[in-house]
Amino acid sequence: MESVRRNEKEESTSIRYYLNSFASNAVRLAQAVRSHWGIENNLHWVLDVAFGEDDCPVSRDHAPENLARLRKIALNLLSQEKTTKIGVANKRLKAAWDNNYLAKVLGD
Template identity: 75%
Template sequence: MELLTQNTDKWAGLRSIGVVESVRRIGDKITIATRYYLNSFISNAEKLAMAVRSHWSIENNLHWVLNVAFNEDDCPVHKDNAPENLVRLRQISLNLLSQEKTAKIGVKNKRLKAAWDNKYLAKVLGI
């Protein structure tokens, strides 16, 4: 209890703690995952569920774009810090390509266009 009273300033924005238990069934295999959330809002089950779904929707959409535009799932790099470094570079690239509005094509095609056209690459990079 002493630990909680010593560090109260670090938890000034904490309004609620939530727990979500997810059950996933693939064929005959069932897995259960429990996730805990520290919230800056006063929560009830409906509000927490909406926040969690919103978070995972953003995550899933981002992963889908990264996989389609950059073939992220097919990357053979799995050693040391290289996978995380490449993820960050892909995310930066995705942000830059998404901000470029003159070409009315998808992210994957913008990426290819930037690879083929140095002028377009300079425009994407803002130089």
């Protein structure tokens, strides 16, 4: 698959190779690839912005994987809380400052 990335100053082209286990045509394969990268990019962007995942200095043993799992659990809980119309990062701060809101996020 050939992908083109454009920004204000430059354009770059890259070729990626994929293996799949389903019968496909170009349209179906392109949809699968776009869908995968859309989910990946959105999830990792939120984890980095709301939780500072890329800046985490923890790197020993199983700690990075354990923290990543805890961040995803926290992200799911914060995303499910719909009474406050603010972003995930602000919900996280609000839960840290307000025990009543934290209880609401945790489902009490």
